[in-house]
Amino acid sequence: MTTNKNNLTTSWGAPVGDNQNSMTAGSRGPTLIQDVHLLEKLAHFNRERVPERVVHAKGAGAHGYFEVTNDVSKYTKAEFLSEVGKRTPLFVRFSTVAGENGSADSVRDPRGFAVKFYTEEGNYDLVGNNTPVFFIRDAIKFPDFIHTQKRHPVTHLKNPNAVWDFWSLSPESLHQVTILMSDRGIPATYRHMHGFGSHTFKWVNAEGEGVWIKYHFKTEQGIKNLTEEVGTKIAGENPDYHTQDLYEAIEKGDFPAWKLYVQIMPLEDADTYRFDPFDVTKVWSQKDYPLIEVGRMVLNRNPENYFAEVEQATFSPGTLVPGIEPSPDKMLQGRLFAYADAHRYRVGANHNSLPINRPKAEVHNYQRDGQMRFDSNGGGSVYYEPNSLGGPQESPENKTTAYPVSGSADSTAYDHNDHYTQAGDLYRLLSEEERTRLVSNIVGSMKQVTKDEIKLRQIQHFYKADPEYGTRVAEGLGLSVPQEV
Incomplete structure (x- = not known):
């Protein structure tokens, strides 16, 4: 007898006779481990959440x-x-x-x-x-940057000190920080x-x-x-x-x-x-x-x-x-x-x-097995390459194109380090009202920073992008622009 489409079933398709009461040893007895429907429901419920994305979770x-x-x-x-x-x-x-x-x-x-x-x-x-644009330009800094945006390991609170400390020590972030703190930040x-x-x-x-x-x-x-x-x-x-x-x-x-x-x-x-x-x-x-x-x-x-x-x-x-x-x-x-x-x-x-x-396109490869493999897993087809059994082969016309590289294998930085021109150009493109809101947003965020050393280091970056930019932030924080800039 086939299962009626309106019947509640287990994950293996068997009809469920009672979804309101668990099996017990008598009306007051302990629950029986043989109630596999109950065990399946609880076990699946415990696993309903995959780990959320480290970033872009919401x-x-x-x-x-x-x-x-x-x-x-x-x-x-x-x-x-x-x-x-x-x-x-x-x-x-x-x-x-x-x-x-x-x-x-x-x-x-x-x-x-x-x-x-x-x-x-x-x-x-x-x-x-x-x-x-983005805050950083080398992936080796990404885990550290994202850590600053997450919660403090002791207080489990957001940590403005970490946010601005990292940005102030990473001047390449200034362009993106300016966008983030502008009207387009929300x-x-x-x-x-x-x-x-x-x-x-x-x-x-x-x-x-x-x-x-x-x-x-x-x-x-x-x-x-x-x-x-x-x-x-x-x-x-x-x-x-x-x-x-x-x-x-x-x-x-x-x-x-x-x-x-x-x-x-x-x-x-x-x-x-x-x-x-x-x-x-x-x-x-x-x-x-x-x-x-x-x-x-x-x-x-x-x-x-x-x-x-x-x-x-x-x-x-x-x-x-x-x-x-x-x-x-x-x-x-x-x-x-x-x-x-x-x-x-x-x-x-x-x-x-x-x-x-x-994909809508057909997939042909030699990847097999792994958790939750829910298709035919390649069936009985050839499962290695190269082979002489007619399995899928590479198409040379789809090789990526070359571009020249030179130099030593080393940990190298970008050659260009002008982090201020584009941030300054953006600031000067804003209307007076937009600049006022930008500065207000920055000041509101930086006021939560407890160390003046971090604030002063960041003010220097704003000032180098545009003197007015740095001066207005400094004044909002009740500080002076450092003499060295």
């Missing part, structure tokens, strides 16, 4: 599509960008960075902006933020913010010719932000405000959309540009490399199950397709390993086989 997601609106085939052979009008399904996850899974949406923090394109050649993940919603690939990537066309590129998603809803006061008020009243806003907008048919643009730099310009184009703490001037339209992203379908889709979605900048390659950006190079490794730990070695991550 997030929201949606399905949609990407449509090419401009011919860029002369720059990249990526199939999903091959012709105007071509549509590719995608999934997007927006997130805060530093907070835990239950933290508030409307805090001052960068926002993750991760896009998974389900292309005909496999998945392509574009894992960025709502800012064009987006009004996920729909009202831009997205960026942030890193430099390489596009390669069918002839093997390459260019360096940067991605820019421009929101069609317009930029809207929250003040510190409003953000704090919403955090107390509705900590899931951004999550709710995205879901409800899509549910009522108000589909958010973004235009995708790229900046394109000839390969040879990387050696002569006034900033290192692979330094993720810097931007390329749009006067030097104007935005070129690529396509349009629309989000039009909410997840059917948050855990299965948003929580189990895994993104990695190393998930690439032919025609799109990494650059020697030191931060990107570290992320190529770290993101996929985090998912192998968090979700499992077979995370790419889950429905939300599984």
Whole structure:
């Protein structure tokens, strides 16, 4: 007899006779270990939470599509960008960075902006933020940086001393700190913010010719932000405000959309540009490399199950397709390993086989076994390579293109160390009202720092970016700009 579709069953499909009362030895006796349904329910409940992401733990997601609106085939052979009008399904996850899974949406923090394109050649993940730059430019500093954003190991409280101590000793962070403390530090919603690939990537066309590129998603809803006061008020009243806003907008048919643009730099310009184009703490001037339209992203379908889709979605900048390659950006190079490794730990070695991550393209490889292998595991097919049994083989035409490298194997820093020009330019672009709010936000945060030494060291960075910038912060903190600057 088959199980009625309305019957409650165990995980192995057997019907459950009683889901209200556990088996006991008599009405008052102890519970019996033979009640396998009870044991399964409790054991599964204990394991319902996968470890939350170390960063980007709190997030929201949606399905949609990407449509090419401009011919860029002369720059990249990526199939999903091959012709105007071509549509590719995608999934997007927006997130805060530093907070835990239950933290508030409307805090001052960068926002993750991760896009998974389900292309005909496999998945392509574009894992960025709502800012064009980042705090650091070498992955070796990332664990230390994130530790400063987390909780103190003794008090278990956020630690402004650690935050500003690290930033003051890492002047490359100044550009991103200025953005974070500006009006754009608290987006009004996920729909009202831009997205960026942030890193430099390489596009390669069918002839093997390459260019360096940067991605820019421009929101069609317009930029809207929250003040510190409003953000704090919403955090107390509705900590899931951004999550709710995205879901409800899509549910009522108000589909958010973004235009995708790229900046394109000839390969040879990387050696002569006034900033290192692979330094993720810097931007390329749009006067030097104007935005070129690529396509349009629309989000039009909410997840059917948050855990299965948003929580189990895994993104990695190393998930690439032919025609799109990494650059020697030191931060990107570290992320190529770290993101996929985090998912192998968090979700499992077979995370790419889950429905939300599984590519539309067929997968042929020799990876076998591992926890939660829930497909045929390759069946009886050949399981090693090279082989003479007709198994999948590499396609030389899809090798990544070469770029020249030189020098000694050593722990090397970037050659360019101008951390002040772009931060100062950004400050001077702001209106007087925006500068006032920027300084107020910085002063409010730095007042919590207990050591004047840290405050004075950071004030020097602000002053070097723009004397007015440093002076106003110093005055707000009741300090003087150090004489040495």
